[in-house]
Every structure is written in C-alpha cells, then in structure tokens.
Amino acid sequence: MNITLDEIQNFIAVVDTGSITSAAQQLDQTVSAASRTLARLEQKLKTTLLRRTTRRLELTDEGEAFLERAREIVAAVENAEEQMATRQSRPAGRLRVDAATPFMLHAVVPLIAGYRERFPDVELELLSSEGFIDLLERRTDVALRIGRLKDSTLHARPIGTSQIRCLASPAYLARHGEPGTPADLPKHSLLGFTEPESLNEWPLLDEKHLPVRIKPTVRAASGETLRQLAIEGNGIVCLSDFMTHADRVAGRLAEVLPQHRTEFRQPINAVYYRNTAISARIASFVTYLSEAIGENGFCE
Structure with missing residues (x-):
C-alpha cells in the first residue's frame, strides 16, 4: 500500500x-x-x-x-x-497558539521577539478566536484563555492574572466631569459589551454593596473596539489591565472610581489538549509566557 x-x-x-x-x-x-x-x-x-x-x-x-x-x-x-530536538535541548517544529484578539495584540505579540530569540527553531502560528474553539479540530496546540474556565478535559496551566478597572480618557472627564460614586454612572456615556451580558457587571459596589450592572450607551462585541472608543473620548469603559496598562501609563486613559473598585482579577490560563507528557514546544512557550507575564505591569 x-x-x-x-x-x-x-x-x-x-x-x-x-x-x-x-x-x-x-x-x-x-x-x-x-x-x-x-x-x-x-x-x-x-x-x-x-x-x-x-x-x-x-x-x-x-x-x-x-x-x-x-x-x-x-x-x-x-x-x-x-x-x-529535545535531546539537543532545542524545542523545534510548528506551534499553533490561539488567543482572543485583544490578548494576542497587547500581551502575546510584544513577547514574541524575546521568545523567538530564545527558541529560534519553533515555528509559531498565531491565531485569534473570540470564542472557545475545539483545539483538536482546529489543530491548535495551546490556547490562552481569560476568565474562569468551564469544566473541561483540557489541561490548564495558570500563567497570570489581570485586574479589571473602570477607565475614561482625560478629555472625556474634562468635558463631563468625574463620577463621585457608582450612582452617578447613569448620567454618563457608558461603553459596554454586546455579549455576554455578564461583562457589563463592573467591579464596583453600589450603596447596597452589590456589584454594579450598567446599561451601556454604546455596545461593542470586541474589547479592543471599546478600548479605542474610550481613548477617543466616547465614554467610561471597564476593561482588563492587560489591554489598558500602557494607556494608563501614557495618560491616554485614567481610572474612574478607584476608591469603589473591588479586587477582581481575571485568571489567565494556557490550555492544551494533549493528555500525554506536555510537548517541549508547548512547555517552552507556556513557561516563557508565564515568566514574562508575571513580570509585566498589567499583573501588578
């Protein structure tokens, strides 16, 4: 045959x-x-x-x-x-990595040059999916997921956390003023997600010490779209630090209601489907990412 x-x-x-x-x-x-x-x-x-x-x-x-x-x-x-390749201590071959577009752009891409310098024989393929995918069907080796994981047969390795906070541009705050309490939010333009609705529950406590669920003035499916809307002065947004840490440092965005913020950190996990010993390629990438993200400001 x-x-x-x-x-x-x-x-x-x-x-x-x-x-x-x-x-x-x-x-x-x-x-x-x-x-x-x-x-x-x-x-x-x-x-x-x-x-x-x-x-x-x-x-x-x-x-x-x-x-x-x-x-x-x-x-x-x-x-x-x-x-x-491992016998020569050099992970090699193709590695397909999947992550949501914002995390890929703001957290992964800045680290690729350093990873490639350390592991030049690994051929990276970077994919972006906004929802959960079947890793086996998509021939994906490792996926990076933000938030609580559902029960799964996938192996998961924590690689960091990221704080969520409310933000607005200095220009927006100059025009509309800064809310003093969460009760003032309905008077403002609020930028939120189309789905899931749970993302429109912000890490703030109201007068009854309950989480604040906002009614968005403008909705978008992508966190990156909401980030750009906020930078352009369109309203107040609630996003994770891995997307906005650099914006706060540069002064493009400022935190709103920090005194009312609850400590809510999104877990960041690397998930992979192989139930055998983790491959050298996956191990090299996940370990590098974990070390780099642990040193990164957005996990402060």
Missing part, C-alpha cells in the same frame, strides 16, 4: 480547511497536485474518504475512521521529531 506522510497530511489539510483549494494554499501546492494526492490516497486505501458535493466536502464513515488514525500518525511523527 505504501501510504506516505505527505498523503496523510494532504488529507488532514483538506478536512481542516474544508476544500482542496484551501488545503493547496496551506501546503503551498497547486490545486491539481493536492487533488491528485487525495485521489491517490483513496486509491491506495481502496475506499472513498470524502464525498464531493457542489458546495462542500463531507467525510464518509471510512473517512472519519481514517482521519482519527491519520491525526495520531502525524502527532507521533511530530513527537518523534520533537524528542530528537
């Missing part, structure tokens, strides 16, 4: 990207070459792995069964390569 690793990787790429064209782009091949490779694999296996419809490709039952084994084969090869 003599199935090759290239054929297996080609098949996985077609499944993961959803089309032969996208797989060809990912593998830096022509579409015709990727199509021939898939056909050759099916011929060797004497079965149909994918049904081709006018709109999409669908796995057959045989395809689903083979996909599971194919992923195991590729993981075994990667682990073998990794073990050889």
